[in-house]
Amino acid sequence: MKTFKTIAVGAAFAALFSTTAMAACGIESGRVSIVGNEFPAIQSIAAAAAACAGGDVTVESNLTADHQKINVAGMSGDPAEYTTAVVANSSIVALINEDVIRPLDDLVAKHGQDIPKHQLITVDGKIMAVAFMANAQHLVYRKDILEKIGMDAPTSYEEMLAAAAKIRREGILDYPVGGAYKAGWNLAQEFTNMYIGTGGDFFEPGTANVSINNENGIAALEMMKALTAYMNPDYLTHDSNATNAEVEAGNVALLNMWGSRTGNLMDDEGAEEDVYSNIAVGGPLMVGGSGRPATTLWWDGWTVAKNISDEDAEATFLAMKAGISPDMLNDETMSQAVWLMPNFEASPVNEGVLATVAASATPYPMVPFQGLLHTALGDNIADFLKGDETAKQTLADIEAAYTVAATEKGFLK
């Protein structure tokens, strides 16, 4: 016990000295508290921001997959528990809706002149977040299997169906198509991709009135159903992790997958060599003839809480700026994401996301009521895929469920 105490005291002193020495980033005092999702890229940023701690500056972080359930509550108090939330273009909407994050124009003017303009997220002309990475879903395929059937990598879902049919016909795989079709958020995301690909708009312009019960909606659902015929019958329980497990097990040859998750498929962990060495990424897939890719672009970025002192806000801004500074990119962090910093060097894993950006795919809509529609989609699409009802009925159910929710939240009268 005595030894333990000595070590503890020693460690405390060491920590004290080292942090005092590290008081950098140009912050004199203030409290920085980060809440965000948990994946390597964000962990690297939180670690780089934590290096700003020392003296009167404290930096804490709470990185968890459940961040969306706690960030609004944690920023609603005065003073807010979290001084910054790391969010994506879908989840920033909840923070803007509840008015818990502050515009960053004055802080950018004072401290952020060197942040590239394309990293600044503006809503109605006000800077609300600073983005640091891009993400998108795009084609991932097994090149050995496509070679075997003598087909090129598909560029559209129609071609994907043709390739899948041939793979099955030749007896290579029973269920060659993969997809995160788990009922709920994932399934809604796949519909969102497909519906955008057909050229459809979710709402009547400028209003919260939903309009998806149309030809585009039906086409999107029909294409999804056609794809599920080539998926493992358990597809309604497969999220991204389960889908990737199927790929790594060598059961899937074609899928639409997140760029941030392809690294796991291409590394030598969890799969046989003839599987992981044959994984290749393609661009975004098209559907129909709209010319708009059937996928959405995503960014991840950080915000600053509204209900905190200006001193803490300044400290938070500087610490997070240090967290995403070009200096934090090194051999280890470079491949963790498609970074938006100017000195980012892409590796083969990132080609899918970059191709999606180059194809001018649509960003996931930053609309105040998109989240309500997403939930309604996730709750109802399975009924159609299971064959319990018609596409028209499903779309009508989605519209009705959304309308009730939007009325409750005050978006509709």
Next chain:
Amino acid sequence: MKHSSFFWFVLPSALLMLLFIALPIVSVVTQSLYTAHEQVIVEVENCGPFGCTKSTAIDQEATETLRAAEPLGKFAGLDVYTDRNHLAISEVGTLWVESDGLPDFGSALMNLPFYKAMGFTLSYTAIVTPLTIILGFMIALAINSVAKVFRGPTIFFSLLPFIITPLVGSLVLFWMVDARGILGTGLQWLSGDPTLSVKASTGLMWAMLMTYGVWHSAPFAFVVFYAGLQTVNQDTIEAALIDGASRWERIRYVVIPHLTPLVTFVALIQLMDNFRVFEPIISFSAEAHATSLSYAIFNDLGGETRLLSSAAATSVLTIVGVAILLSPILVRTYRDFGK
């Protein structure tokens, strides 16, 4: 007991119950009667790494004055309860008029989220509760007749399903019934249908959830009944033996009447638990096939935009549902007490 000592004796528990049970219920009921303010929506231009897009946003300044005037939100009365995502009064009315006979009405009703959830919740409760009691009783009888030396280990193993965290227990089963899991493949082999998948069929998914429910809570019923078996009057059993009663007759006419109060107790707890079925739906990823009221609450609160009023209304409906479900047993207990 004197009135004053009784008062001081129950005061701490009464206070705690008020604080942790009554007040939250009041708050939930209040929440369910209010909805969010009307949001003033403006068209804006959003810019980011992927260029600029036309979009909409909430006009915070205009909405702020509305919020300040009525901090609780807009009073909606019972609107949330009657809307399509809950009791759907007007939709049910229309269905009743338009539907073509009862089966058609029933299937259309199951398309409404609340009735779909109730459909599964009530079937689950009605099937799992009696099966749990019967299975628990059978295990208790079996273990009671095991030689004393082996009783400890047998009891331990029988309790395992109850000790395992529900989430973990159901995940274990979930992977075993996967089309590529040991039970899933076994089922395909037994049925001779290589495309059979428990997770893809609503009927099989329901059956699996219910099997899991019985598997998980039977040990609870077992422990209670086993304790009860230790208090059965041995003289009566011996008398019955001398009268030539068979083992079945002894159980039917001596043991079961003795355990009746315990059956009521287990039924009460199980009805409440089963009506709130939640964990298996999450860990079996059964959302596409089965939903429950608790799942609806979770779903309302788990989205990117939280539906607090909707979740509150579902919570109140759950409380009402539990009260209705328990009323026959409570009335009976009260009558017995009155005797």
